[in-house]
Amino acid sequence: MSSGDRGASSSSCTSVNTVCSDGERPASLSLSSSASSVSLQDTSHSSSSSSSSSSSSLPYGAVPTYNACSSSSSSSTPKRNGSDISLDLTPLVTPGGRGGGGVCVTKVAGGILPTNGHVANQAAAAVATPRQLSRLERVMLEIVETEQAYVRDLKSIVEDYLGCIIDCGALPLKPEQVSTLFCNIEDIYEFNSDLLEDLERCPHAAAIAECFVERVSTVLCVCVCVSVAVLRECMKNQSLVRFFQERRTTLNHSLPLETYLLKPVQRILKYHLLLQELSKHFDKSDPGYEVVEDAIISMTAVAWYINDMKRKQEHAVRLQEIESLLVNWSGPDLSGFGELVLEGSFKVHRVKKERAFFLFDKMLLIAKKRLEQFVYSTHIFCCNLLLVETLKDPLCFRVSDQTIPKQLHVVQTKNQEEKRLWVHYLKRLIVENHPASLPQKVRSRFTL
Secondary structure: OOHHHHHOOOOOOOOOOOOOOOOOOOOOOOHHHHOOOOOOOOOOOOHHHOOOOOOOOOOOOOOOOOOOOOOOOOOOOOOOOOOOOOEEEEEOOOOOOOOOOOOEEEEEOOEEEEOOOOOOOHHHHHOOOOOOOOHHHHHHHHHHHHHHHHHHHHHHHHHHHHHHHHHOOOOOOOHHHHHHHHOOHHHHHHHHHHHHHHHHOOOOHHHHHHHHHHHHHHHHHHOOOOOHHHHHHHOOOHHHHHHHHHHHHHHOOOOOHHHHHOHHHHHHHHHHHHHHHHHHOOOOOOOOHHHHHHHHHHHHHHHHHHHHHHHHHHHHHHHHHHHHHEEOOOOOOHHHHOOEEEEEEEEEOOOOOOEEEEEEOOEEEEEEEEOOEEEEEEEEEHHHEEEEOOOOOOOEEEEEEOOEEEEEEEEEOOOHHHHHHHHHHHHHHHHHOOOOOOOHHHHHOOOO
16 A cells, blocks of 8 residues: 555544553643643653753653754763653853743753754853753743654654554555554654754744744644544454554553554644743743744644534534434434534433433434433424423423423423533524524524
C-alpha cells in the first residue's frame, strides 16, 4: 500500500477521552472545561523526556530541549535517555523586557546554543551570571519541548507501528483497515515536524505565535482523527493482539497503541491553551502582542471546530445505537429529526416502569425500557409540544401534544439540576419549532 493510500481517511473525528502519555494523569478534552484552568503539562509528554534542572526547575517536570549536535558530556554530567539532550540554561544577555527582548542561550554539553539557533561564544557564556528563567521564557520552552515529545510519538506511530505492519505482510489486516486505522498520520507527522523546525528557530514569543497563525489552515487540513473503533475490531483477532502486544513490549511503551492514535486530537486542543498562557506573561506594550492575540483566536477556532466534529460523530454513533435497539418504530430514520440533544430515563406518573426520553431537534421520542432494548411508546413533534414546568412536586414537569390534549406525561427528574436542563432545552426547541414567527427577543431567551 502506498503512502498516499495510507494517508486517505474520513474527514470526521472520533469520540475521544483524554489519555495521557506514560506516567501522566488524564485531563479533560473539553474546550469549555479546560479553558478556565490551563495546565502547561501537555499530554504529549513522555516519561523519557522528563528531568529536572537546578535553580530554574520547570513546574511541569520537564527540561526544555532544542535540536543540537552535542559532543560527549563530561563525567559529571548525568546520563540521559538517548532521545534527550543534557541542558543547563544560562543567559548570555538578560532579556530587556517581558516581551522576549535579548537572547537567552542554552548551554549544551560541548557548546552553547542560543534560542535563535546560532552558536554563541563559549567564553562569554562561561562568565555570565546564572539566573532564573522568566515565566514567559518557561512557557516558550514548554511549547517547544512538548512539541518535540509529540513529534517523537508521531514518529513512533509511523515507523514502529505503521511501517512494521506494512513490512509484515502475514498479518490478517486488509489495506482499507490499515488506511482507516492510521488515517493520515503520515501527513500529520510531516506537518508537525515542519512546525517543530519553525518553533525551534523562533527567538521570541511573537515569532512562536506567528508560526501558528501562518499554519492554521494547514492544521485544519491534517487534523483528522483515526478510527479507534477499527483498532478495537482488530483486537478481536488473537494474532493481531499478539502482534500489538509484542510491539508494545519491544518499544517499551507502558501505554497501548490506542493512546498514541489519540495524540493528534489531544495535541491540537492544547495549542490555544499554551498560547493563552503565553499571552498572560507577554507585555501588552511590547511589539508582537497583537500577533499572539491573533494566534489565540485562530487556534481557539480550530479547537472549537475539532470539538464540534467530535460531538457530531458522537451523535451519529449514538443515533445508530438507538435505532438498532428501538423496537416497533415504524417512522423514518431518526437522523431526519435532527441531532440528539438530550436523553434520559425517568419515572412517569401512572406508569410502573421507567420511560426512556430522547429529545431531538424536531421530536421528543418516548419508549419503554425492556432489558437492553427500547420499545416505542409515543412521540411528540416539537412544533406541537406543550410544557408545564411548575407542578406540586418541584422535581416534576409535564409534557403533552397539543393535537392530543389527553395524552399527558408527568415526568419526575432525579434532582433540580436535571429538571432545569430538560426544561431549558424543551423551551428552546418549542420556540425554535414554533410555526409562528416569534420576535428575536423571545427566541434569544432560550438560547445558550
